Amino acid sequence: MAGGAAVLCGVVTLTWVLAGCGGSDGDAKAPATAPNVSQKPTSASAGLTAPPDPHADQKVAVLAAYNRMTTEQAKAYRQASAKGTALEKYATLDALSKIDVDLYRMKEAGTVVRGEIGHDAKVTDLDMTTTTPKASLSDCVDLSKYETYDTRTKRVIPLPTNQPLRYIATAKAERWQGRWMVTDINTQGGGSC
Secondary structure, eight states: OHHHHHHHHHHHHHHSOOOOOOOOOOOOOOOSSOOOTTSOOOTTTTTOOOOOOTTHHHHHHHHHHHHHHHHHHHHHHHHTSOTTOOHHHHBOHHHHHHHHHHHHHHHHHTEEEEEOOEEEEEEEEEEOSSSSOEEEEEEEEEOTTEEEEETTTTEEEOOOTTOOSEEEEEEEEEEETTEEEEEEEESSSOOOO
């Protein structure tokens, strides 16, 4: 049984980051006094907004590729196999190799993932000036509806007690021949969300 728990921890660790969670309230305090209404409006108070993001459409495309990859990844984890998924459409060999290691360990342990894994990803960096455009992503992963299921004993294996239910995973993507591909996933980078 201890060996099975070690394998489970390895699968959970590789599959989803074991990182701390928390947050800061970050709320700004209201001004102590009301503004003087006779003052001329400043740029900020005049309602001027920042110029539109010239790469907004590319950021949407990066997120779409990442979200499709995580959808296919979830399909693979539900059966401990990439068979019948479209992972190769959205992830390169480097990213796929990390998923394959997880799937191998799950198959060896006789486990699959049940439930849902929440994702709230955003593009944190985008470089369209290089020959191969690159992007970095940050994803707040939510395990609150996630379960590891032992197919041999037909029971749910509880998450380790120190497993946070929300943590940050990171990923990288590149634009190849006009479409974005996930090139790396890092479930060990951590951080709170």
